[in-house]
Amino acid sequence: MEIKVLGPGCKKCHETEKIVKEAVAETSVDATVDYVTDIKEIARYGVFVTPAVVVNGGVKSVGKVPRKDDVIAWLTQK
Protein backbone atom coordinates (compact mmCIF):
# COMPACT_ATOMS: atom_id res chain seq x y z
CA MET A 1 0.00 0.00 0.00
CA GLU A 2 1.36 3.36 -0.93
CA ILE A 3 0.42 6.42 1.02
CA LYS A 4 1.37 9.94 0.18
CA VAL A 5 0.90 12.95 2.35
CA LEU A 6 0.77 16.08 0.25
CA GLY A 7 1.72 19.43 1.59
CA PRO A 8 4.30 22.18 1.17
CA GLY A 9 5.24 22.03 4.80
CA CYS A 10 3.12 23.94 7.22
CA LYS A 11 2.15 22.67 10.62
CA LYS A 12 -1.04 20.99 9.49
CA CYS A 13 0.83 19.03 6.88
CA HIS A 14 3.32 17.71 9.42
CA GLU A 15 0.49 16.80 11.74
CA THR A 16 -1.14 14.86 8.92
CA GLU A 17 2.03 12.94 8.28
CA LYS A 18 2.31 12.12 11.95
CA ILE A 19 -1.24 10.86 12.17
CA VAL A 20 -0.86 8.75 9.06
CA LYS A 21 2.32 7.18 10.36
CA GLU A 22 0.70 6.44 13.67
CA ALA A 23 -2.26 4.86 11.96
CA VAL A 24 0.01 2.67 9.88
CA ALA A 25 1.90 1.59 12.97
CA GLU A 26 -1.27 0.83 14.86
CA THR A 27 -2.85 -1.25 12.14
CA SER A 28 0.42 -2.92 11.16
CA VAL A 29 -0.58 -2.60 7.55
CA ASP A 30 2.26 -2.89 5.11
CA ALA A 31 2.43 0.61 3.73
CA THR A 32 4.97 3.19 2.72
CA VAL A 33 4.34 6.74 3.75
CA ASP A 34 5.79 9.45 1.56
CA TYR A 35 5.71 13.11 2.35
CA VAL A 36 5.41 15.07 -0.85
CA THR A 37 6.26 18.75 -0.79
CA ASP A 38 6.85 19.33 -4.45
CA ILE A 39 4.12 21.57 -5.79
CA LYS A 40 4.18 20.02 -9.21
CA GLU A 41 3.51 16.58 -7.87
CA ILE A 42 0.79 17.83 -5.61
CA ALA A 43 -0.87 19.53 -8.52
CA ARG A 44 -0.79 16.34 -10.50
CA TYR A 45 -3.22 14.76 -8.11
CA GLY A 46 -5.71 17.50 -8.74
CA VAL A 47 -5.30 18.54 -5.17
CA PHE A 48 -5.35 22.15 -4.47
CA VAL A 49 -5.92 22.54 -0.80
CA THR A 50 -3.36 20.99 1.44
CA PRO A 51 -2.79 18.94 3.50
CA ALA A 52 -4.04 16.00 1.51
CA VAL A 53 -3.69 12.24 1.74
CA VAL A 54 -3.47 9.88 -1.21
CA VAL A 55 -3.78 6.12 -0.73
CA ASN A 56 -2.72 3.90 -3.63
CA GLY A 57 -3.27 6.72 -6.05
CA GLY A 58 -6.71 7.70 -4.81
CA VAL A 59 -7.22 11.00 -3.07
CA LYS A 60 -8.79 10.38 0.31
CA SER A 61 -8.69 13.60 2.17
CA VAL A 62 -8.22 17.16 1.09
CA GLY A 63 -7.76 20.36 2.95
CA LYS A 64 -7.55 19.33 6.55
CA VAL A 65 -5.82 17.09 9.01
CA PRO A 66 -7.62 13.77 8.85
CA ARG A 67 -8.67 11.97 11.97
CA LYS A 68 -6.71 8.89 12.85
CA ASP A 69 -9.87 6.80 12.80
CA ASP A 70 -10.49 7.84 9.22
CA VAL A 71 -6.96 6.98 8.21
CA ILE A 72 -7.28 3.60 9.86
CA ALA A 73 -10.50 3.09 7.95
CA TRP A 74 -8.77 3.76 4.64
CA LEU A 75 -5.94 1.43 5.55
CA THR A 76 -8.11 -1.45 6.58
CA GLN A 77 -10.73 -1.12 3.90
CA LYS A 78 -8.53 -1.54 0.88
Next chain:
Amino acid sequence: MKMLENTNCCSAGKEGLTPTPNHGSNGRSLTGKPLFICIPLLAAWWVIYLNLSPFADLATDGLLRLFKLPAAGHLGSAIAFFIYEVPKVLLLLTLVVFGVGIVRSFFTPERTRTILAGKRESVGNVLAAMLGIVTPFCSCSAVPLFLGFVTTGVPLGVTFSFLISAPMVNEIAVVLLYGLFGWKVAAIYLGMGLVIAIISGWVIGRMHMEKHLEEWVFQIQTGDNSVTEPQKNWADRVRCGFEAVRDIVGRVWLYVVLGIAVGAGIHGYVPEGIMAGFMGKSAWWSVPVSVLIGIPMYSNAAGIIPVVHALLEKGAALGTVLAFMMSVIALSLPEIIILRKVLKPRLIATFIGVVGLGILLVGYLFNFLV
Protein backbone atom coordinates in the same frame (compact mmCIF):
# COMPACT_ATOMS: atom_id res chain seq x y z
CA MET B 1 -20.67 1.66 8.45
CA LYS B 2 -19.82 3.51 11.59
CA MET B 3 -16.36 4.44 10.39
CA LEU B 4 -17.47 6.51 7.47
CA GLU B 5 -19.74 8.67 9.46
CA ASN B 6 -17.58 11.18 11.10
CA THR B 7 -17.89 14.56 12.57
CA ASN B 8 -15.47 16.53 10.57
CA CYS B 9 -16.18 18.06 7.27
CA CYS B 10 -15.28 21.43 5.88
CA SER B 11 -12.78 22.80 3.51
CA ALA B 12 -13.09 20.32 0.73
CA GLY B 13 -14.26 16.97 -0.37
CA LYS B 14 -12.98 14.17 1.64
CA GLU B 15 -13.46 10.83 3.15
CA GLY B 16 -16.80 10.01 1.61
CA LEU B 17 -14.99 8.85 -1.48
CA THR B 18 -14.84 5.14 -0.97
CA PRO B 19 -17.56 3.44 -2.92
CA THR B 20 -19.47 1.98 -0.01
CA PRO B 21 -23.06 3.01 -0.27
CA ASN B 22 -23.85 4.51 3.05
CA HIS B 23 -21.88 7.69 3.12
CA GLY B 24 -23.44 11.06 2.67
CA SER B 25 -26.65 11.64 4.48
CA ASN B 26 -26.00 10.01 7.75
CA GLY B 27 -29.28 8.67 8.88
CA ARG B 28 -27.51 7.79 12.08
CA SER B 29 -27.68 8.84 15.65
CA LEU B 30 -25.28 11.72 15.23
CA THR B 31 -27.47 13.48 12.70
CA GLY B 32 -29.92 15.20 14.97
CA LYS B 33 -27.62 16.02 17.83
CA PRO B 34 -25.72 19.00 16.52
CA LEU B 35 -28.92 20.71 15.54
CA PHE B 36 -30.42 20.29 18.97
CA ILE B 37 -27.35 21.38 20.83
CA CYS B 38 -27.08 24.41 18.65
CA ILE B 39 -30.18 26.15 19.89
CA PRO B 40 -29.56 26.14 23.62
CA LEU B 41 -25.96 27.05 22.96
CA LEU B 42 -26.94 30.05 20.92
CA ALA B 43 -29.39 31.09 23.60
CA ALA B 44 -26.70 30.74 26.24
CA TRP B 45 -24.33 32.78 24.13
CA TRP B 46 -26.84 35.56 23.81
CA VAL B 47 -27.56 35.67 27.52
CA ILE B 48 -23.88 35.77 28.41
CA TYR B 49 -23.17 38.44 25.85
CA LEU B 50 -25.94 40.72 27.04
CA ASN B 51 -24.78 40.47 30.60
CA LEU B 52 -21.14 40.96 29.87
CA SER B 53 -20.89 44.63 30.62
CA PRO B 54 -22.44 44.59 34.09
CA PHE B 55 -20.67 41.37 34.92
CA ALA B 56 -17.32 42.75 33.83
CA ASP B 57 -17.89 45.86 35.88
CA LEU B 58 -18.62 43.76 38.93
CA ALA B 59 -15.58 41.60 38.40
CA THR B 60 -13.33 44.60 37.86
CA ASP B 61 -14.71 46.32 40.92
CA GLY B 62 -14.15 43.28 43.03
CA LEU B 63 -10.62 42.80 41.79
CA LEU B 64 -9.64 46.39 42.25
CA ARG B 65 -11.03 46.49 45.73
CA LEU B 66 -9.24 43.29 46.59
CA PHE B 67 -5.92 44.78 45.66
CA LYS B 68 -6.85 48.25 46.77
CA LEU B 69 -6.26 49.84 43.38
CA PRO B 70 -7.75 53.12 42.25
CA ALA B 71 -10.21 52.64 39.45
CA ALA B 72 -9.08 55.63 37.52
CA GLY B 73 -5.41 54.79 37.69
CA HIS B 74 -3.33 53.22 34.94
CA LEU B 75 -3.50 49.67 36.21
CA GLY B 76 -7.14 50.06 37.07
CA SER B 77 -8.20 51.10 33.62
CA ALA B 78 -5.98 48.50 32.02
CA ILE B 79 -7.58 45.78 34.11
CA ALA B 80 -11.10 47.02 33.43
CA PHE B 81 -10.34 46.99 29.74
CA PHE B 82 -8.94 43.50 29.86
CA ILE B 83 -11.73 41.96 31.90
CA TYR B 84 -14.38 43.36 29.64
CA GLU B 85 -12.73 42.87 26.29
CA VAL B 86 -11.44 39.32 26.60
CA PRO B 87 -14.75 37.53 27.05
CA LYS B 88 -16.46 39.91 24.67
CA VAL B 89 -14.02 39.36 21.85
CA LEU B 90 -13.81 35.62 22.44
CA LEU B 91 -17.59 35.33 22.41
CA LEU B 92 -17.87 37.33 19.21
CA LEU B 93 -15.11 35.34 17.64
CA THR B 94 -16.78 32.08 18.51
CA LEU B 95 -20.09 33.15 17.09
CA VAL B 96 -18.73 34.56 13.88
CA VAL B 97 -16.37 31.67 13.27
CA PHE B 98 -19.27 29.31 13.81
CA GLY B 99 -21.43 31.24 11.37
CA VAL B 100 -18.73 31.50 8.77
CA GLY B 101 -17.97 27.82 9.28
CA ILE B 102 -21.49 27.04 8.23
CA VAL B 103 -21.33 29.38 5.27
CA ARG B 104 -18.07 27.79 4.27
CA SER B 105 -19.62 24.38 4.14
CA PHE B 106 -21.45 25.71 1.11
CA PHE B 107 -18.33 27.01 -0.56
CA THR B 108 -15.68 24.37 -0.74
CA PRO B 109 -12.64 25.12 -2.89
CA GLU B 110 -14.02 22.74 -5.50
CA ARG B 111 -17.25 24.61 -5.73
CA THR B 112 -15.46 27.92 -5.69
CA ARG B 113 -13.39 26.81 -8.60
CA THR B 114 -16.42 25.70 -10.52
CA ILE B 115 -18.15 28.99 -9.89
CA LEU B 116 -15.17 31.02 -11.02
CA ALA B 117 -14.04 29.01 -14.03
CA GLY B 118 -14.83 30.74 -17.25
CA LYS B 119 -16.35 33.85 -15.81
CA ARG B 120 -15.51 37.11 -17.52
CA GLU B 121 -13.09 39.41 -15.83
CA SER B 122 -14.70 42.09 -13.68
CA VAL B 123 -17.64 39.85 -12.77
CA GLY B 124 -15.13 37.16 -11.96
CA ASN B 125 -13.02 39.56 -9.96
CA VAL B 126 -15.91 40.61 -7.78
CA LEU B 127 -17.04 37.05 -7.23
CA ALA B 128 -13.54 35.88 -6.50
CA ALA B 129 -12.96 38.59 -3.95
CA MET B 130 -16.20 37.79 -2.18
CA LEU B 131 -15.57 34.08 -2.26
CA GLY B 132 -12.15 34.72 -0.80
CA ILE B 133 -13.84 35.83 2.38
CA VAL B 134 -15.64 32.57 2.93
CA THR B 135 -13.25 30.07 1.47
CA PRO B 136 -10.87 28.71 3.97
CA PHE B 137 -7.37 27.72 3.37
CA CYS B 138 -4.29 27.47 5.43
CA SER B 139 -1.55 29.67 4.10
CA CYS B 140 0.39 26.76 2.75
CA SER B 141 -2.48 26.07 0.40
CA ALA B 142 -2.07 29.35 -1.37
CA VAL B 143 0.01 27.85 -4.11
CA PRO B 144 -1.88 24.62 -4.70
CA LEU B 145 -5.06 26.67 -4.75
CA PHE B 146 -3.59 29.12 -7.18
CA LEU B 147 -2.53 26.28 -9.44
CA GLY B 148 -5.82 24.56 -9.18
CA PHE B 149 -7.66 27.64 -10.29
CA VAL B 150 -5.32 28.72 -13.00
CA THR B 151 -5.15 25.33 -14.63
CA THR B 152 -8.87 24.82 -14.73
CA GLY B 153 -10.06 27.83 -16.58
CA VAL B 154 -10.15 30.56 -14.00
CA PRO B 155 -8.55 33.68 -15.53
CA LEU B 156 -5.30 34.81 -13.96
CA GLY B 157 -6.66 38.14 -12.76
CA VAL B 158 -9.65 36.49 -11.14
CA THR B 159 -7.40 34.01 -9.38
CA PHE B 160 -5.40 36.89 -8.03
CA SER B 161 -8.47 38.62 -6.73
CA PHE B 162 -9.15 35.48 -4.80
CA LEU B 163 -5.60 35.13 -3.61
CA ILE B 164 -5.55 38.67 -2.33
CA SER B 165 -8.91 38.64 -0.64
CA ALA B 166 -8.67 35.29 1.08
CA PRO B 167 -5.93 35.94 3.62
CA MET B 168 -6.68 39.58 4.08
CA VAL B 169 -10.44 39.74 4.33
CA ASN B 170 -11.07 37.07 6.85
CA GLU B 171 -13.68 36.88 9.50
CA ILE B 172 -11.19 36.83 12.35
CA ALA B 173 -9.87 40.21 11.40
CA VAL B 174 -13.35 41.60 10.94
CA VAL B 175 -14.59 40.25 14.24
CA LEU B 176 -11.62 41.50 16.16
CA LEU B 177 -11.92 44.91 14.60
CA TYR B 178 -15.60 44.99 15.37
CA GLY B 179 -15.08 43.86 18.92
CA LEU B 180 -12.39 46.37 19.66
CA PHE B 181 -13.29 49.32 17.51
CA GLY B 182 -16.91 49.04 16.54
CA TRP B 183 -18.73 48.12 13.39
CA LYS B 184 -17.64 51.11 11.36
CA VAL B 185 -13.98 50.22 11.45
CA ALA B 186 -14.77 46.60 10.73
CA ALA B 187 -16.96 47.55 7.79
CA ILE B 188 -14.33 49.88 6.41
CA TYR B 189 -11.73 47.17 6.61
CA LEU B 190 -14.03 44.74 4.86
CA GLY B 191 -14.89 47.24 2.17
CA MET B 192 -11.32 48.34 1.63
CA GLY B 193 -10.16 44.78 1.42
CA LEU B 194 -12.72 43.80 -1.17
CA VAL B 195 -12.09 46.85 -3.29
CA ILE B 196 -8.37 46.26 -3.30
CA ALA B 197 -8.77 42.59 -4.09
CA ILE B 198 -11.15 43.27 -6.94
CA ILE B 199 -9.22 46.10 -8.53
CA SER B 200 -5.77 44.62 -8.08
CA GLY B 201 -6.89 41.35 -9.56
CA TRP B 202 -8.54 43.12 -12.43
CA VAL B 203 -5.48 45.24 -13.16
CA ILE B 204 -3.20 42.23 -13.10
CA GLY B 205 -5.60 40.48 -15.42
CA ARG B 206 -5.52 43.40 -17.83
CA MET B 207 -1.76 43.21 -17.95
CA HIS B 208 -1.99 39.79 -19.53
CA MET B 209 0.95 38.37 -17.72
CA GLU B 210 0.00 34.78 -18.25
CA LYS B 211 3.34 34.02 -19.78
CA HIS B 212 4.98 34.99 -16.54
CA LEU B 213 3.96 31.80 -14.93
CA GLU B 214 6.70 29.25 -14.58
CA GLU B 215 6.77 26.85 -17.52
CA TRP B 216 5.93 23.74 -15.63
CA VAL B 217 2.56 25.19 -14.72
CA PHE B 218 1.47 24.82 -18.32
CA GLN B 219 2.48 21.23 -18.30
CA ILE B 220 0.24 20.21 -15.51
CA GLN B 221 -2.47 17.87 -16.46
CA THR B 222 -4.91 17.81 -13.68
CA GLY B 223 -6.12 14.27 -13.77
CA ASP B 224 -9.82 13.71 -13.47
CA ASN B 225 -9.20 13.21 -9.86
CA SER B 226 -11.70 15.84 -8.96
CA VAL B 227 -12.63 14.91 -5.47
CA THR B 228 -16.34 14.32 -5.41
CA GLU B 229 -18.03 15.47 -2.31
CA PRO B 230 -20.84 13.82 -0.48
CA GLN B 231 -23.99 15.82 -0.05
CA LYS B 232 -24.21 17.66 3.19
CA ASN B 233 -27.29 18.02 5.23
CA TRP B 234 -27.84 20.69 7.84
CA ALA B 235 -26.52 18.55 10.62
CA ASP B 236 -23.27 18.23 8.71
CA ARG B 237 -23.15 21.95 8.19
CA VAL B 238 -23.68 22.72 11.82
CA ARG B 239 -20.93 20.29 12.60
CA CYS B 240 -18.76 22.23 10.21
CA GLY B 241 -19.49 25.27 12.28
CA PHE B 242 -18.46 23.55 15.48
CA GLU B 243 -15.37 22.17 13.80
CA ALA B 244 -14.42 25.61 12.65
CA VAL B 245 -14.79 26.98 16.15
CA ARG B 246 -12.72 24.22 17.63
CA ASP B 247 -10.08 24.62 14.99
CA ILE B 248 -9.81 28.37 14.61
CA VAL B 249 -10.65 29.63 18.06
CA GLY B 250 -8.55 26.84 19.46
CA ARG B 251 -5.60 28.06 17.49
CA VAL B 252 -6.08 31.75 17.89
CA TRP B 253 -7.49 32.38 21.37
CA LEU B 254 -4.15 32.78 23.05
CA TYR B 255 -3.07 35.38 20.54
CA VAL B 256 -6.31 37.20 21.10
CA VAL B 257 -5.92 37.20 24.88
CA LEU B 258 -2.32 38.31 24.64
CA GLY B 259 -3.24 40.91 22.12
CA ILE B 260 -5.91 42.30 24.36
CA ALA B 261 -3.50 42.28 27.26
CA VAL B 262 -1.11 44.39 25.22
CA GLY B 263 -3.98 46.58 24.18
CA ALA B 264 -5.04 46.93 27.78
CA GLY B 265 -1.57 47.97 28.77
CA ILE B 266 -1.44 50.55 26.04
CA HIS B 267 -4.90 51.73 26.88
CA GLY B 268 -3.95 52.25 30.46
CA TYR B 269 -0.42 53.50 30.25
CA VAL B 270 0.55 55.12 27.00
CA PRO B 271 -0.31 58.78 26.79
CA GLU B 272 -2.74 60.00 24.19
CA GLY B 273 -1.67 61.51 20.96
CA ILE B 274 1.76 60.02 20.91
CA MET B 275 1.29 58.49 17.49
CA ALA B 276 -0.35 61.51 16.00
CA GLY B 277 2.90 63.03 14.91
CA PHE B 278 4.19 59.95 13.25
CA MET B 279 1.11 58.39 11.81
CA GLY B 280 -1.41 61.10 12.09
CA LYS B 281 -3.24 62.63 9.20
CA SER B 282 -0.90 65.52 8.85
CA ALA B 283 2.06 63.34 8.03
CA TRP B 284 1.43 62.71 4.33
CA TRP B 285 4.22 60.22 4.13
CA SER B 286 2.75 58.05 6.87
CA VAL B 287 0.65 55.97 4.48
CA PRO B 288 3.39 54.89 2.09
CA VAL B 289 5.78 54.30 4.94
CA SER B 290 3.26 52.13 6.75
CA VAL B 291 2.62 50.08 3.64
CA LEU B 292 6.33 49.64 3.05
CA ILE B 293 6.99 48.62 6.62
CA GLY B 294 4.13 46.17 6.41
CA ILE B 295 5.41 44.28 3.40
CA PRO B 296 8.26 42.36 5.00
CA MET B 297 6.26 41.85 8.17
CA TYR B 298 3.93 39.00 8.52
CA SER B 299 1.36 38.23 11.05
CA ASN B 300 -1.99 36.63 11.12
CA ALA B 301 -5.00 38.80 11.71
CA ALA B 302 -5.17 38.07 15.41
CA GLY B 303 -1.59 38.98 16.06
CA ILE B 304 -1.61 42.35 14.39
CA ILE B 305 -4.66 43.67 16.18
CA PRO B 306 -2.93 44.84 19.34
CA VAL B 307 -0.59 46.88 17.22
CA VAL B 308 -3.53 48.34 15.37
CA HIS B 309 -5.18 49.11 18.64
CA ALA B 310 -2.15 50.81 20.03
CA LEU B 311 -1.70 52.93 16.96
CA LEU B 312 -5.32 54.00 16.71
CA GLU B 313 -5.72 54.79 20.34
CA LYS B 314 -2.72 56.96 20.42
CA GLY B 315 -3.54 59.17 17.53
CA ALA B 316 -2.70 57.46 14.30
CA ALA B 317 -5.06 58.06 11.42
CA LEU B 318 -7.50 55.29 10.56
CA GLY B 319 -6.60 55.01 6.89
CA THR B 320 -2.92 54.72 7.71
CA VAL B 321 -3.43 52.07 10.31
CA LEU B 322 -5.72 49.93 8.19
CA ALA B 323 -3.31 50.26 5.30
CA PHE B 324 -0.56 49.02 7.55
CA MET B 325 -2.63 46.11 8.75
CA MET B 326 -3.52 45.08 5.23
CA SER B 327 0.02 45.36 4.07
CA VAL B 328 1.16 43.07 6.84
CA ILE B 329 -1.47 40.45 6.21
CA ALA B 330 -1.86 40.52 2.45
CA LEU B 331 1.76 40.86 1.43
CA SER B 332 3.59 38.30 3.42
CA LEU B 333 7.11 37.20 2.80
CA PRO B 334 6.48 33.50 3.45
CA GLU B 335 3.63 33.43 0.97
CA ILE B 336 5.68 35.26 -1.62
CA ILE B 337 8.53 32.84 -1.24
CA ILE B 338 6.17 30.00 -1.90
CA LEU B 339 4.52 31.78 -4.80
CA ARG B 340 7.92 32.24 -6.36
CA LYS B 341 7.80 28.62 -7.37
CA VAL B 342 4.86 29.35 -9.57
CA LEU B 343 5.26 32.93 -10.62
CA LYS B 344 8.17 34.47 -12.43
CA PRO B 345 9.84 37.44 -10.74
CA ARG B 346 8.13 40.03 -12.95
CA LEU B 347 4.72 38.73 -12.00
CA ILE B 348 5.55 38.62 -8.32
CA ALA B 349 6.83 42.14 -8.46
CA THR B 350 3.68 43.19 -10.26
CA PHE B 351 1.57 41.47 -7.67
CA ILE B 352 3.31 43.22 -4.80
CA GLY B 353 3.33 46.50 -6.63
CA VAL B 354 -0.32 46.53 -7.62
CA VAL B 355 -1.58 45.38 -4.25
CA GLY B 356 0.75 47.73 -2.42
CA LEU B 357 -0.43 50.61 -4.55
CA GLY B 358 -4.02 49.68 -3.99
CA ILE B 359 -3.56 49.61 -0.25
CA LEU B 360 -1.78 52.91 -0.42
CA LEU B 361 -4.51 54.62 -2.37
CA VAL B 362 -7.23 53.30 -0.14
CA GLY B 363 -5.27 54.39 2.90
CA TYR B 364 -5.06 57.91 1.60
CA LEU B 365 -8.68 57.93 0.62
CA PHE B 366 -9.75 57.08 4.11
CA ASN B 367 -7.52 59.53 5.79
CA PHE B 368 -9.07 62.08 3.52
CA LEU B 369 -12.65 61.04 4.08
CA VAL B 370 -12.78 60.24 7.73
